[in-house]
Every structure is written in C-alpha cells, then in structure tokens.
Amino acid sequence: MLKSLAHCIRTQIPISVTFFFRSSSSSSYRSKYHNYYLRKRRKWPHPVYKARWHEKLSQQHAMQALRHQASSSPINLLSSLVESFALYNCDPTPNSYHFVIKTLIKTSQSHHISSVLNHLEKFEQFETPESILIDLIEFHGVRNEFQKAIEIFFRSPNFRCTPTVDSLNCLISVLCTRKEGLEIVPQVLLKSRLMNIRLEESSFAIFIRALCRYRKPKSAIGLLHHMFDHNFDIDGRSFSLILLTLCQQNDLECDEVMGLLEELKKLGFRLDRTDWGNVIRFLVKKKKGVESLEALSKMKLDGFKPDVICYTMVMDAVISAGDYESADQVFDEMLVMGLDPDINTYNVYMIGLCKQNKFDDGIKLLSSMEELGCKPNMISYNALLSAIYESGELGMAGYFLKRVRGKGAILMSETYEKIIYRLVRAGYVSDALDLLEEMMHKSLVPQPSTLEGIVSSLCQNGSVPKELNLLTDA
DNA sequence: ATGAATATTT
Structure with a gap:
C-alpha cells in the first residue's frame, strides 16, 4: 500500500507542476493530464486512502498483540496470529506470517512451520512476499533438508508468489553446499526454466563459487566460456576466485596455469593488485624466478605499485633460482620505490647471502638491521649460523655462535x-x-x-x- | 581483504 501511495505521489508531482506552469497554449497536452489528475483526485485518494489507513492501524494493533503474545508465551503462534487479527477485525499481513515463521525458527519449533504454511496457502489471499520463502529455503538449506527447500521453491505459486531468480539463486546456493545437493541442481534448473525463471550473472557466480570450492577451476572456466558466448557480464570476483583456485592447485604445472590465465584475459579478465599478488605467490611457490620477475613487471605495467610482500616474494624466487644479481636489483628497486624492507625481506636477502657463502656480508647485514631498527630474529641468526657451520669454517663458526648467543638468540x-x-x-x-x-x-x-x-x-x-x-x- | 622468510646431500 505504501508503495502505491509513493507511486501516486511521484506521478502527481510532475503533473501538478505542469498544470501550474502550462497555461492554455497547448490544450490537448494539458487536458490529457488534467483529466487524469482530476479522476485520480476525485475517485481514488480520499475514501480508499482513509479505509486503508484504518485497516493499517488495526493491523498494527493486531501485530502488536501478536508480538506481545509471542514474547510472553511463544506457543501456538498460528492461533495467536489468527486470534489477534480477528480481534481487530482485519486480515493478517504477510509480515505477521514472516514474524511467526522467524519466531518458530528462533524458538526451535520448526516442526510447526508446515501447518503455518498450509494455513498461509489455504486461508490467505495476499501475494506472499518472496523474502519469506527465501528465508525458509535458507533455513532448510542450513539444516541440509534439501527436499524441503526444493519443495518450498516449487510450491511458491500456491502461496500466490511468482518466484524470481532471487529464490532460485537461494535454492541453488543451498544445493551447492553439498555433493548430494549438487546432483539435483540440473533437474531444478530444468524445472525452473519451465517456470520461466532465467539464470542471471548472479546464478553463474554461485556455480563458479561452488566449483572453486570443489577445486574444479577448469570447469569454472568452462562456465565462463558459456557466459561469454551468451553475452553475460562476468563479475571480476568470479575471475579472481578462479585464478586463486588455479594457483592453489598443486597438481597444475606453471605453464598450464599461465595459459589458463591468458584464456581468462581473453574472456575479459583485468587483474587487480590482489590477483597479481596471487600469481606471484604461485610462481614463487613453484620456484620460477624468471616468471615471477616477469609477473612483477607486468603488474607494474598494469599500473599497480607492488608492495613489500610482492618484492619479498619475487626476491625469494630469484634467490631460489640462484639469480643473485636480480635479487639485488629487486631489492634496490624496492628502496627506490620508497618501500621499507621488513624482517622477512632482510631474512630472504640473508638467505641469499648465505647461499653465496658471503658470511661477512651476512654479519654486516645483521648489524645494519639493528641500526635500521629492524631487529634480527631467530630466522636471521639461525640461517647465518647454520650456513657458517655448513661451510666447515668451524673456528669462525664457534666465534660467531658465542657472539650470537650474547645477543640472546635462541x-x-x-x-x-x-x-x-x-x-x-x-x-x-x-x-x-x-x-x-x-x-x-x-x-x-x-x-x-x-x-x-x-x-x-x-x-x-x-x-x-x-x-x-x-x-x-x- | 590478501599474501612473504631457515632446514632435510647425515
């Protein structure tokens, strides 16, 4: 009711404005709106508005009584609902049903929901708001009662509700939480097509999320192709999630993931800084020094400024690959970019020095770290200590061990x-x-x-x- | 919002 009121107000405002400012110049234009305006004004707003206002007030009172009853003793809520509204001589509202259902759920009386629904189906006339059904689908979904969730959805017309893609999305995201639900999805989709509900981008996003959760990023990419072919917009978050899932697959080779990334780009993927971070982390895990350097420069070309973590990861990768020259360049570049190395960065660098047997530089780095206010930690000391012992220079090693212990290193x-x-x-x-x-x-x-x-x-x-x-x- | 660092050739 409020909606139609608002609509009335919205449509009336421009009309009264034109009425005021347009004089007799274009009579046909004016009379068209003039009549419309008069008819509305004479026949509709006053009496109906007044009656509805009354009814609304009664319903508010009935609702109050119902709430009161529910808070004092939340049993037989359906009878409370019927009685409260009968007492004020008005029809129960959709809201009152929503309230009863929510209260039943909250007070662990969900076994009474079905009788409330039967009543709603048989004795009411209003169009049940989809939100009530969505809540119910979600409720059954959380309890893994998939059949009940499906039943609510397909029973919507009995409640005089035309389900939209919103309830379908709710149902499929419920079904996608478990394997046995997933198997029913195709049937649900077929049936919902007969009900004229069409899948939207949001529905595909749900499937993609589910596929990524089940570690099937390649199938998710298949869905993306389908979306692309049917001119659906693809959400950046779907792209990002697929990329992340690809990077987390341990069984995929670096080349394959990079190839799939190119495929995603062709489908319209524009990587953001998080995506680049994920790519770099993947390459570092695979110890791909050259490739991670390339990813870093592509990230910069895309206009993103890598942060300390990105630089540290890339340094780690090039050091693993034995490319110490690049490691130095990356370190310098990071400083030029105005970034402060942190303990992780220094430790990665330290490990690089150790691998090159540059123990003097390692010891110098320890004191530089102290000077710069970045105290070396167990990893810094242990890395250098192990490396010196491994080199076999036990005299130097023993001396260093004493010094390090003096610093309180564990x-x-x-x-x-x-x-x-x-x-x-x-x-x-x-x-x-x-x-x-x-x-x-x-x-x-x-x-x-x-x-x-x-x-x-x-x-x-x-x-x-x-x-x-x-x-x-x- | 996120993500980074040792060591295993005994």
Whole structure:
C-alpha cells in the first residue's frame, strides 16, 4: 500500500507542476493530464486512502498483540496470529506470517512451520512476499533438508508468489553446499526454466563459487566460456576466485596455469593488485624466478605499485633460482620505490647471502638491521649460523655462535642438528655432546641420525659410557 | 581483504 501511495505521489508531482506552469497554449497536452489528475483526485485518494489507513492501524494493533503474545508465551503462534487479527477485525499481513515463521525458527519449533504454511496457502489471499520463502529455503538449506527447500521453491505459486531468480539463486546456493545437493541442481534448473525463471550473472557466480570450492577451476572456466558466448557480464570476483583456485592447485604445472590465465584475459579478465599478488605467490611457490620477475613487471605495467610482500616474494624466487644479481636489483628497486624492507625481506636477502657463502656480508647485514631498527630474529641468526657451520669454517663458526648467543638468540632444533653434525664430523665430540644436552634440556627431540652420529663417534674413540646414558634416555 | 622468510646431500 505504501508503495502505491509513493507511486501516486511521484506521478502527481510532475503533473501538478505542469498544470501550474502550462497555461492554455497547448490544450490537448494539458487536458490529457488534467483529466487524469482530476479522476485520480476525485475517485481514488480520499475514501480508499482513509479505509486503508484504518485497516493499517488495526493491523498494527493486531501485530502488536501478536508480538506481545509471542514474547510472553511463544506457543501456538498460528492461533495467536489468527486470534489477534480477528480481534481487530482485519486480515493478517504477510509480515505477521514472516514474524511467526522467524519466531518458530528462533524458538526451535520448526516442526510447526508446515501447518503455518498450509494455513498461509489455504486461508490467505495476499501475494506472499518472496523474502519469506527465501528465508525458509535458507533455513532448510542450513539444516541440509534439501527436499524441503526444493519443495518450498516449487510450491511458491500456491502461496500466490511468482518466484524470481532471487529464490532460485537461494535454492541453488543451498544445493551447492553439498555433493548430494549438487546432483539435483540440473533437474531444478530444468524445472525452473519451465517456470520461466532465467539464470542471471548472479546464478553463474554461485556455480563458479561452488566449483572453486570443489577445486574444479577448469570447469569454472568452462562456465565462463558459456557466459561469454551468451553475452553475460562476468563479475571480476568470479575471475579472481578462479585464478586463486588455479594457483592453489598443486597438481597444475606453471605453464598450464599461465595459459589458463591468458584464456581468462581473453574472456575479459583485468587483474587487480590482489590477483597479481596471487600469481606471484604461485610462481614463487613453484620456484620460477624468471616468471615471477616477469609477473612483477607486468603488474607494474598494469599500473599497480607492488608492495613489500610482492618484492619479498619475487626476491625469494630469484634467490631460489640462484639469480643473485636480480635479487639485488629487486631489492634496490624496492628502496627506490620508497618501500621499507621488513624482517622477512632482510631474512630472504640473508638467505641469499648465505647461499653465496658471503658470511661477512651476512654479519654486516645483521648489524645494519639493528641500526635500521629492524631487529634480527631467530630466522636471521639461525640461517647465518647454520650456513657458517655448513661451510666447515668451524673456528669462525664457534666465534660467531658465542657472539650470537650474547645477543640472546635462541637456537632452533634444525640449527642444533646441523651444528652437532658438523662438530661430530670434525671430531669435536664433547662440544657436540654439550649442545645435545642443551637441546634435551629445552625438550627438543634430536633426529635418530644425529644420535647415531654421536654414538658411532663415541664408540670409535672408545669413550665413556656416562654420556651414553644421556643418549639412551632420549 | 590478501599474501612473504631457515632446514632435510647425515
């Protein structure tokens, strides 16, 4: 009712304006609107408006009574509804049914819903708002009652509701949550076509989301082709989700994913900064240094400024690929772009230095980090420490270990293992045992191979069984 | 809104 009122007001305003400002110059134009205006004014607004106003007031009172009843004792809500509206001598509103259904759900009385629906079907005349049915479909969907959800949808005409794509979307997103629901979707689509409901972009977006959830990005791309062929607009979010899902597939090769990305672009995909980030992360995981550098420059060409994380990821990839020169370039570029490297960036760089056996530079980097207010963490220290021990320069390594400990650095399990392995190999068994003891003191569990190494070394030396006790305890 | 970093040649 409010809607038609609003419509009336909206249509009347321009009419009264033309009436005021147009004098007798064009009589046909004026009389057409003149009559329309008079008829409306004389026959319709006053009496009907007044009666409806009354009815609306009564319905408000009835609704109030129903709410009151429901809050004091929420049982027999259907009778409360009927009685309240009978008391005020007016017809129940769609809203009152919506309220009753919502209350039944809230108070765990959903077994009463079907009698409310039967009543709504048989005794009311109003067009049931689709929102009520959508709520019900959703309710049954959450409880995995797919058959009930489907029944509500196809029963809509009985409630004098012409379902639109909105309830269809609700139903299919409910069905798409589980495999057994997914299998029914085609039948539902066929039947809904007979009801003249056409799928929209939003429906396809639901299917695409479901396919991505089931890790079927290639099928989702198939759907995109279908949409493209039928001139549907494709939502950027669907593209992004498919790309993300492709990047998360471990079984796909880099070339294949890049090929599919080109296919997506042909279908109209324009990558945003998040998408580029996902592409770069994928390439880094696949250790594709060159490709990740390329992706970085394409990202820039697309007008996006990569952030510290993007630069760090690309640096990681080129370092994994052994391209230290590019790593330096990427690092410099990041600084030129005004970005501040953070602990992760420095650690990636540190790992690069370690791989090149540039231990002096690594030590310098540690102090630069301190100066720059980015304190090295366990990873910075452990990476450098392990690398120095692995190089076999045990003198330097021992000195560095002392210094690092002075800084309060905590050794990690893997670092202990590496140091112990190197010490044993070089014959410093008692140093190795000290570290082993320290490890166990911290409840770190050494690898069997580490223990074996120590034991065999002790046996060769014909050493004391006291330390062996320590080992058998582990 | 998001996403980045060690080590496994014993």
